[in-house]
Amino acid sequence: MTTPALTPDQVVLPRRPHRVAGAVGVFRQIIRRRTGLLGIGILVFFTFLALFPTILVGPLQTATTATGPRMAPPQPGYPLGTDELGRSILNLTVHGARISMVIGLLATVVTVFVGALVGIVAGFRGGRTDATLMRITDFFLVIPTFVLALILAPVITSLFGTEGEILGIRITLFVIVIVIGLTSWSSTARIIRSQTLSLKERAFVDRARVIGSSSRQMMLRHVLPNVTDLIVANTVLVFAGAVLTETTLSFIGLGDPFAPSWGQILNSAQEAGAPGSGAWWYLAPPGVCIVLVVLAFTLVGTVLDEILNPRLKGRR
């Protein structure tokens, strides 16, 4: 009466169909709430702008292709006015959507990847690994990471140079992505770690261990799928933070003037003295876009948290 020993590969729960149904269900729950619907609506709008800027407003205008009068208020042909070089603010803002969102997205990917990796490994391994990783995490939580980002930017630039592209993205933008990623993963790591700690004690992880799964397998197949909800909810909030950080870094002059994000446009506005000369049309469009996008991500993130976090269920 011997039962054949199960190999770890055989112990796979049929979770994929369940996941998909879950994702659709969660999405339905988000748009059923007014704030969630508002957030999703704003994000769909800006995703549309980011996907088709050239179809909507023509190619990105530069100092040489600018056609308008300088620093002119809104008028026919230039519905949102022009900047100090005669570029249409509407054109810049719509193209800024793509740049801001892409940098935000990539920085979020880096942040969440590093955070989840550190969190899962620390929580699962425990002991000295956990202590060391959490010490580093606490260090990054406490120090003013923004100032660290300011110092890191020139260092990374000197490592990579300023010319060239990676994956079709200008290298200066890539530096911003790396800087944001390296300095903002710590809270994600904390959240994921605490969830991993409780998962590790569950029976299904014990079962996997008993049948001889390696640590790597247990982390990838048993812990990771169970922290996905948490990672998704966190990702949305991290995105909001990444857009804000990118905006702030660009505003103080670490952006790329040849790839104007919304923060970069506001930097040019500040340098051109737009606030002091009352050029509201230069500030309002990129400003409103930043606020709307960050607000939308915050709303969706909060709603997601309410839906996915069982502790908060039933509380409004």
Place this chain on the structure above:
Amino acid sequence: MSGRYLLSKVGQAIVTIILLIILNFVLFRMMPGSPERILGRNPNVSAEAIAATRERWGLDKPVFPDQLVSYIIATANGDLGFSFVYRGLPVVDVLADRIWPTVILFGLGEIIAIILGVALGAYTGWKRGGLVDHLGNGASLVLYATPYFLIGMTLLLVFSVWLGWFPTYGMYQVGATYNGYFDQLTDFLSHLALPLATVALGLIGQYSIVMRSSIVETLGEEYITTARAKGILDRNVLRRHAMPNAMLPMATLIAINLGYVVAGAITVEVVFNWPGLGTLTVDALTARDYPVLQGIFVILSVSVVFANLIADLGYQFLDPRVKA
């Protein structure tokens, strides 16, 4: 408070600061150009000063451990090197001039934001679901989503340029002569008003959101029901029973937040040309004045570490249940 807890917290803070200095050391050596070249390139530093600095930093000895140890000792003694831009002045002197404007702006801004944010959050949480809650919470969310400098630019545009109520930049009127101390103070305050309002508005959103959710959480507690059952006035239940407990998460938030406030500080000062550490940071960044930039990093991070330490220790007094 147990002595062991105190010791472990202080120990952690010290380790963090040492790690910070090591990080700074590593970055300094990764910077474009070695410290040797950086020193030599600076025409404003005399040959004797270079020789003395070489000795103090131990540049003739191996990088590890001699240079690192010398660097830590030098930093601990307040030697942060020389600025490239400010005529070769020691970085410490450059920083010293710029600290007070920032401390005044952000100290006052934090205090105002804490008072108003806590009040707004407590009130909206208490009246949750009502009109005040929707408006207050909505405003908080929008403020939270707005970068500091954008708030600053808007205030500048409306109150300085359109209404002309406040000056647009600086800390004092350029070239002004004052008829006494009071005049000077008035000038200072009129310059302070808008940056201060910006800082406060930037912080209020977050504080009120956290305070609101914290209040909502305490509302379900049994001691609140008990207090109500005893017939205590509604506003006293809020003030005496709900708020003291709901304030606890705020203490942590305010301390942790300091690291992020720094980012806001830099941009607000740029918008209003406020002569603090923020404008200095951006000037140093534009001029690639690395020693000043690193000095700012050391000063700001050490202050944030201290603030966190104080918050950790203060938490003990606020919440007797915390006995680590």
